Amino acid sequence: MKLVLQSVDEETDRISVFRFAATDGSALPGYEPGAHVDVDLGPAGIRSYSLIDWPQSSATLDVAVQREENGQGGSKAMHELAVGQEVSASSPKNDFPLADNPGFSLLLAGGIGITPLISMATRLQRQGQPFELHYSARTASRMGFAESLKTAFGETVMFYFDDAEPIDLTALLRAQPGGTDVYICGPKGMIDAARSAASVAGIPEGSVHVELFTSPEPQAGDTSFEVEVHETGQVVTVGPGQTIIEALEEVGLDVMYDCQRGDCGICQTDVISGDPDHRDVVLSDAEKASGKVMQICVSRAKSARLVLDL
Numbered sequence: 001m002k003l004v005l006q007s008v009d010e011e012t013d014r015i016s017v018f019r020f021a022a023t024d025g026s027a028l029p030g031y032e033p034g035a036h037v038d039v040d041l042g043p044a045g046i047r048s049y050s051l052i053d054w055p056q057s058s059a060t061l062d063v064a065v066q067r068e069e070n071g072q073g074g075s076k077a078m079h080e081l082a083v084g085q086e087v088s089a090s091s092p093k094n095d096f097p098l099a100d101n102p103g104f105s106l107l108l109a110g111g112i113g114i115t116p117l118i119s120m121a122t123r124l125q126r127q128g129q130p131f132e133l134h135y136s137a138r139t140a141s142r143m144g145f146a147e148s149l150k151t152a153f154g155e156t157v158m159f160y161f162d163d164a165e166p167i168d169l170t171a172l173l174r175a176q177p178g179g180t181d182v183y184i185c186g187p188k189g190m191i192d193a194a195r196s197a198a199s200v201a202g203i204p205e206g207s208v209h210v211e212l213f214t215s216p217e218p219q220a221g222d223t224s225f226e227v228e229v230h231e232t233g234q235v236v237t238v239g240p241g242q243t244i245i246e247a248l249e250e251v252g253l254d255v256m257y258d259c260q261r262g263d264c265g266i267c268q269t270d271v272i273s274g275d276p277d278h279r280d281v282v283l284s285d286a287e288k289a290s291g292k293v294m295q296i297c298v299s300r301a302k303s304a305r306l307v308l309d310l
């Protein structure tokens, strides 16, 4: 899609809402809650942003972006766009859909991870489906959309602050009725904590839906390892600050991927031998423990070499 930035509204000192319209004024495609668009930000690369749909829906495609001073440059590039500037973007795609026949839905947001959950709350409210939205931020000043959420969803929204009233995920998930679907979007630490609280509460893995909101950062102690391409025997070295996908592309190999955050599952690859160091949020604990598949956009190796079914 060719889009033009129609307006920018500051939500907090770091979060702004960017409204895009079609450059030729045509109607924009519809989308389901949880969908995102990939926006081409030139030298900063292609970045994915969840679309926000409020009850008073607009004719624009709206995304909220939090400026990350130490990020990879995408959020800064977006914040530097001027109204009237044109960008290319994908059509809406959805890796984080609502279940087909939701019963009770528990929406858990951490920080800027609130954005896809706003669209979900809007849809559930329109359909008259029961839900609650529990939203955590580090501090009140860093929380975007608090007033709009209160206006739109009233007492179905609860707010938590890490520095004052942190969320008790264990108690919250234990209190859920049977058949609850849980939707979680936020940073990896929050997703991991919510998933393990859901597991302790006996909520089936298939009822826990997640989307990661930050790109995984390299971890201290990351070292090089080798990847052997099973079909050809070619061996590629993956450097400490590099992903497997980057290393494969560097030697001219073509692999499929999308989110590059470890949450869409597109890059999933079978492991023939070696010990993966899983860093995604797609695989279940059992799948990770099996060591038979991995997400090559974020995961690394505990062994010196991985042989992958490529």
Ligand code: FES
Residues within 6 Å of the ligand: 256, 257, 258, 259, 260, 261, 262, 263, 264, 265, 266, 267, 268, 280, 282, 295, 296, 297, 298
């Ligand atoms: S590209 Fe999405 S999980 Fe790897």
